[in-house]
Amino acid sequence: MTEITDHLNPESHGIEVREVNKEFGDFQALKDVNLIVPDGSMTALLGPSGSGKSTLLRTIAGLEVPTSGQVFIGGEDQARKPVRTRNVGFVFQHYAAFKHMTVFDNIAFGLKVRKWDKQKTRDRVNELIDLVQLTGLAKRYPSQLSGGQRQRMALARALAVEPSVLLLDEPFGALDAKVRKDLRQWLRRLHDEVHVTTIFVTHDQEEAMDIAEQIVVMNNGQIEQTGSATDLYDRPENEFVMGFVGEVNSLGGRLVRPHDTEILPEPTEDTTEVEIDRVVRLGFSGRVEMLTVPDKKEVWAQLTRSELETLSLEAGTRAYVRPRAEAVTKEDTGALEEALREESPATDTPIPAEPALPV
Amino acid sequence: MTKGLVVTYLSLIVLIPLAAIAAKAFSAGPAEFWDAIRQPQAIAALKLTAICSLIVVAINAVMGTLIAWVLVRDEFPGKSIVNSMIDLPFALPTIVASLTLLTLYGNDSFLGIHAAYTKFAVIIALLFVTLPFVVRAVQPLLLSLDRDMESAAESLGAGKVRIFTQIIFPNLLPGIAAGVALAFARALGEFGALVLISGNVPYKTEVASVFIRGQIESDQVVGAAAVSVVLLVFSMCMLAFVNLIQKWGLRHDR
Numbered sequence: 142m143t144e145i146t147d148h149l150n151p152e153s154h155g156i157e158v159r160e161v162n163k164e165f166g167d168f169q170a171l172k173d174v175n176l177i178v179p180d181g182s183m184t185a186l187l188g189p190s191g192s193g194k195s196t197l198l199r200t201i202a203g204l205e206v207p208t209s210g211q212v213f214i215g216g217e218d219q220a221r222k223p224v225r226t227r228n229v230g231f232v233f234q235h236y237a238a239f240k241h242m243t244v245f246d247n248i249a250f251g252l253k254v255r256k257w258d259k260q261k262t263r264d265r266v267n268e269l270i271d272l273v274q275l276t277g278l279a280k281r282y283p284s285q286l287s288g289g290q291r292q293r294m295a296l297a298r299a300l301a302v303e304p305s306v307l308l309l310d311e312p313f314g315a316l317d318a319k320v321r322k323d324l325r326q327w328l329r330r331l332h333d334e335v336h337v338t339t340i341f342v343t344h345d346q347e348e349a350m351d352i353a354e355q356i357v358v359m360n361n362g363q364i365e366q367t368g369s370a371t372d373l374y375d376r377p378e379n380e381f382v383m384g385f386v387g388e389v390n391s392l393g394g395r396l397v398r399p400h401d402t403e404i405l406p407e408p409t410e411d412t413t414e415v416e417i418d419r420v421v422r423l424g425f426s427g428r429v430e431m432l433t434v435p436d437k438k439e440v441w442a443q444l445t446r447s448e449l450e451t452l453s454l455e456a457g458t459r460a461y462v463r464p465r466a467e468a469v470t471k472e473d474t475g476a477l478e479e480a481l482r483e484e485s486p487a488t489d490t491p492i493p494a495e496p497a498l499p500v
Numbered sequence: 501m502t503k504g505l506v507v508t509y510l511s512l513i514v515l516i517p518l519a520a521i522a523a524k525a526f527s528a529g530p531a532e533f534w535d536a537i538r539q540p541q542a543i544a545a546l547k548l549t550a551i552c553s554l555i556v557v558a559i560n561a562v563m564g565t566l567i568a569w570v571l572v573r574d575e576f577p578g579k580s581i582v583n584s585m586i587d588l589p590f591a592l593p594t595i596v597a598s599l600t601l602l603t604l605y606g607n608d609s610f611l612g613i614h615a616a617y618t619k620f621a622v623i624i625a626l627l628f629v630t631l632p633f634v635v636r637a638v639q640p641l642l643l644s645l646d647r648d649m650e651s652a653a654e655s656l657g658a659g660k661v662r663i664f665t666q667i668i669f670p671n672l673l674p675g676i677a678a679g680v681a682l683a684f685a686r687a688l689g690e691f692g693a694l695v696l697i698s699g700n701v702p703y704k705t706e707v708a709s710v711f712i713r714g715q716i717e718s719d720q721v722v723g724a725a726a727v728s729v730v731l732l733v734f735s736m737c738m739l740a741f742v743n744l745i746q747k748w749g750l751r752h753d754r
Contacts, residue, residue, distance in 0.1 A: 254662065302656060
């Protein structure tokens with residue numbers, strides 16, 4: 142595990158983003174973003190759609206030029222350098238496979254640009270084909286591959302040129318749930334082998350917590366908090382992080398985790414009255430689903446089996462809930478709800494309108 | 501049932517007339533046919549038609565792709581007007597096109613350019629009527645082209661020239677080929693747009709279609725049919741060639 146530091150040493154292959162702003166016309170996609178990604182680490186940019194996470198990734202890659210600020214890769218400010226001179230590997234959500242080329246030629250593309258000799262190229266490509274488990278498929282075209290295979294090919298293509306950093310934009314977003322899960326475990330193992338500084342964008346907190354050492358939570362073009370999964374879950378710095386990472390209830394104007402939600406048979410001064418809706422026992426633990434009285438907001442609590450047995454709750458009866466004494470809570474200003482409600486199907490990067498084609 | 505209908509329809513509209521022309525051309529035997537197309541005037545007309553058509557198609561392949569590119573990738577005021585103008589040469593009656601070109605390049609040209617009755621005029625007229633084909637075949641391909649492919653190539657270090665030649669062009673090739681095929685067929689058979697502007701000078705500016713009409717007017721039906729068959733063969737060769745390019749260009753889409 143890589144140490145997370147305040148400054149990068151200049152020889153490091155890590156990434157440092159300093160005071161980056163990005164505007165698209167009137168829209169400010171990134172606001173004063175500062176970020177350090179240590180050499181060899183795996184970092185996730187996590188946030189709802191439109192939070193600026195893809196724009197930040199594309200700015201690091203050089204696919205977007207920041208309005209102001211610096212982007213250091215390997216100790217050098219590259220913010221204004223074109224993507225092709227940055228030696229970054231970039232993987233797109235929809236694979237961006239060169240559909241007119243075979244798997245072999247796709248992976249060899251960057252090597253041909255770098256004028257590697259034929260034999261060396263062939264060896265390197267074959268090595269990568271084995272690494273991404275596409276052995277035997279070298280002569281296939283992308284249309285003859287499954288989504289997961291295409292994405293592995295895209296990854297091999299990006300890794301072939303030995304990039305100083307690997308950037309992945311929602312790499313598993315277009316895949317179905319099962320393939321997605323397998324592929325992310327596989328990416329994690331691959332990263333342990335290859336050790337290239339990696340940043341990936343995701344809106345799936347489980348994905349981020351599963352494989353990233355460092356998670357950057359973004360909202361509204363700003364970084365809300367950077368830290369490990371445990372940091373974000375146990376010590377959220379604000380309401381947004383608390384709500385976006387992990388589950389929360391809103392109790393009497395405060396956000397509380399379900400496992401920090403205490404159920405009492407009698408009211409005290411800080412409790413909220415609820416009606417028990419459903420009690421679900423799941424092996425060792427169980428969940429109690431409740432509706433607040435009278436405004437019928439959904440609340441749930443995670444309890445151990447013995448707690449459940451002591452309380453002996455039944456659907457339809459009244460009870461009282463409050464945060465546990467030692468619980469982490471944040472004030473519920475409604476901002477979280479608003480941020481998530483604004484979540485639109487629009488992507489992070491504005492797509493220019495397609496010109497009309499009169500027939 | 502539907503298949504039967506389609507076969508009957510195609511036979512009536514396409515196959516039978518084509519067969520009739522071929523039959524007519526060979527009605528007096530292969531020797532007559534051979535003689536008919538070996539007339540120096542016929543050879544000159546066919547040569548002019550073929551060479552001009554090839555030149556026109558080559559220019560179209562480049563300019564048509566360029567026009568499609570600008571119409572899809574660039575933003576400028578009046579773009580939609582320019583876009584709809586592309587089809588104008590197609591919509592205009594060809595004789596009107598010929599007349600227009602005659603006022604521009606004829607002896608009374610207000611531009612002072614006297615290009616009428618030259619091979620140059622033939623090429624200009626053919627360029628005019630075949631303009632839309634490549635543009636309209638390439639445009640939808642460019643619109644649906646995955647822009648991320650270009651970004652990916654760029655991130656792998658490719659420069660603009662390489663991105664165009666190795667990423668964009670191979671994906672446009674089937675469209676260019678289709679446009680070229682249609683433009684070539686159109687150029688081979690063009691009559692209306694040429695009849696005024698070319699002056700129909702035998703051995704100089706007389707194209708095959710005008711020659712055919714001349715043959716019919718002087719009652720040389722076999723000669724007319726024979727030259728027609730040669731045009732037909734040209735067209736078919738071009739179509740077959742283009743088909744191969746398209747198949748190759750789409751080999752990855754199986």
